[in-house]
Amino acid sequence: MVATNPLFAGGHFYKKFQATVVNDIWPEVLFFCLVGMMVTLVSEMTSHSLAISNQMLTVLGTVLGLVISFRTSTAYERFSEGRKLWTNIQIASRSLSQIIWIHVPFERTDKATGQKKPTLEVVIEKKSMVNLVQAYSVSVKHMLRGEGGVYYADLYPLISFLPRFSTHTDHAGEDDMLPLWKASDMDHDTHKNIRSETLNSQTTTILRSNSSPMPLGSAEESEKERDATWGKRMKRAKTFDPEMALPVLPSERPLQPARSPPTTSLYDYFGFLRIFKPIIKPFSRRLRDVTSHDNDQGSVSARGRTFTGKRIRPQAADSNVPVEIALFLTTYFASLMRQGLLTPASAAAMNAAITTLQDTVVNLERIKNTPLPFAYQAHLRISLWLYLFFLPFQIYSAFKWLTIPATAFASFLLCGFLEIGQEIENPFNYDLNDLDLDQFCLAIQRELHEVTAHTTPDPESYIFTQWNQPFAPGDRRNAREMLDDLEHSYHGVGTGMHHIRKTLLKSWMDVDEMTRQT
Structure with a gap:
């Protein structure tokens, strides 16, 4: 996903150019620009004026602008909801892995033999299930991209x-x-x-x-x-x-x-060259190799562009991989419950995390498989085309030769917003404006490996040491010094807690004074 301004950010501008919708709308802009040129030339060079009344221009323009704005807003809501749902997957994956790694005990006894299980065997079991949690997010990524x-x-x-x-x-x-x-x-x-x-x-x-x-x-x-x-x-x-x-x-x-993003070529950066593709193809070995490569890989070619440069959306593919992985995670949860290895609170949290993963995938499928109704899309686009087609006839009397650039700008503006809405309503593909699902999965992978790198030490091994000053700034002695100083008022039988609270109150007063600007 391109989130920075390509004009001012570093990197290759020609690559970020693909994040725009110019290649998608240039045929429409060119067509309406030619219509404006025809109206201007006929009206200027002949005795016939093609100008018509512009009474309907303001009313229709306002209504059409509101409809396009609504179309773009609803598409962005789907984009934003998809991002929130992936955050839920990340949170649930992190919680589930922490429960498996920390709350499931490392020390176990084999009920069949009555002997203690090897620690290595338990660690392998837990790490394998954490890897399965990581696999869940990866499988969701492939499912949303239509890769079964x-x-x-x-x-x-x-x-x-x-x-x-x-x-x-x-x-x-x-x-x-x-x-x-x-x-x-x-x-x-x-x-x-x-x-x-x-x-x-x-x-x-x-x-x-x-x-x-x-x-x-x-x-x-x-x-x-x-x-x-x-x-x-x-x-x-x-x-x-x-x-x-x-x-x-x-x-x-x-x-x-x-x-497996679509193969890019020169045509993706200069969309207008597609109309010359039959002429350029025999003289360019590189373009011929790219074309043959697309023909050999139907899946890649199907995700490219049409002759005019329009993006071709991938076909949806059913995938039961996330469901199957969730079943194995649930089976593992049931096994832990049968063995009595989880406390009721940990069991409830683990079950909630698995349920959250499954609920999130269902909602992601809803976003992917529920496009805007075709009747709405068709009616909106036809209405926009009719408005832009008759626009030069209505503005010629006021703009004269400026009718041509005015029509080009209006078509670029309105068609661009409409195309943006259509592009971001399904934000799970490989377009530069789509969500970066790969980075989401890699972030989950890093977090899960960080969880399993935790050694789950006994709190007493690191709390009561010389590296801990729990009462600072009221008392800057470390925990070890406070425990060893048996003569201090903290160890008083009846007054010890009183002096501890006085120190904590002093810490609050010091922090309140030190952290406020005068």
Whole structure:
């Protein structure tokens, strides 16, 4: 999303130019400008005047302006609501991960054997579920962009450990495949081959469906190969590549990139050149390569522009991935409840966080799948075209030759506002004016990793130390000094709390005096 002024902010202006609606409205502006030129030339160079009365100009212009303003305002409300809903996902993800990491105990006892579970086993369990919380937001991002399935570079590594089939027997077939993987058109035979053999550490994230993993060598060789592979990837990553922070796992089919924005070309910066595309194409190898690339990738081409430069909106795609991930999170919550590992307050908070995630996705789907009714859009655009078409006839008698630039400016203004409303009513795609869903997901990823980096220490280990001055500025001694000074009035049996309150009152008076300007 471009939120800065491209005229005064740093960066490449020609890239931020795509954030405007000039490429979308220039054919309409050009058409009405030609109409104004025709009216002016005929009226100036012939004996016939095309001027008509402008009695209806003010009334219709006011009504049309109010309608366009309402159209833009309702579209921005949808844009703003989408941003608020993503904030809810961020808050709920943070709360859910904190409950899993802090409130779920690390020390457990296996009820079957009566022995204490290894700490590593518990930490792996909790960290895997926190990764699943991260995968939820990523799956919502792909769902809103019309990208179905789970085979994406930023999603598959987070959920590859989830079960594929409803049965764990060796005779599991396509009919036993769970909806999460069934909808992604997974290769059943390749999956069985991958799960039955030990994976090679050198296997990259993108694994062709007709390949099979190599057997794993010794642990030392595996570690060396893994470090070498990681070093090569770091050298290749000369640009921003957040997927480098994700696990490297083999997949049953090639992984699609985390972001698939439309391919840009010279025509996206100079929209008027599209009318010369049939002439320029044979003489430009670069443009010919871009065109052939678009033809090879239908999904990318479908998200480009029309012949006149209009943006083509992506088709909506059903995706049950967020629902399936929410089911696994709910299943984990039910497992914790059966084991009695959560207090009632923590259980209520965890259930509320999962419910918030699901409610938010439903509201995001509502914004995406509820466009403005076609009758309203068609009637508004036809009314605007008729108004701009007859505008030069009504203003010629007052503007003369200035009718041409006046018509161009009016069409640019009104058509621009109308196009802005249509562009931002679905703010989940790859346009520069859409919400930056990738950054939202990366922010959630950073926060969840920060949560799991917390060591959940015992409060006594850091509160009663020399680094803590709890009563400052009234008493600038540290906690350790106050506890060791048994002769101080704070330790009085009957008067200790009285002196503590006097110190806290003095702290308030000092803070009130020091923080106010005289």
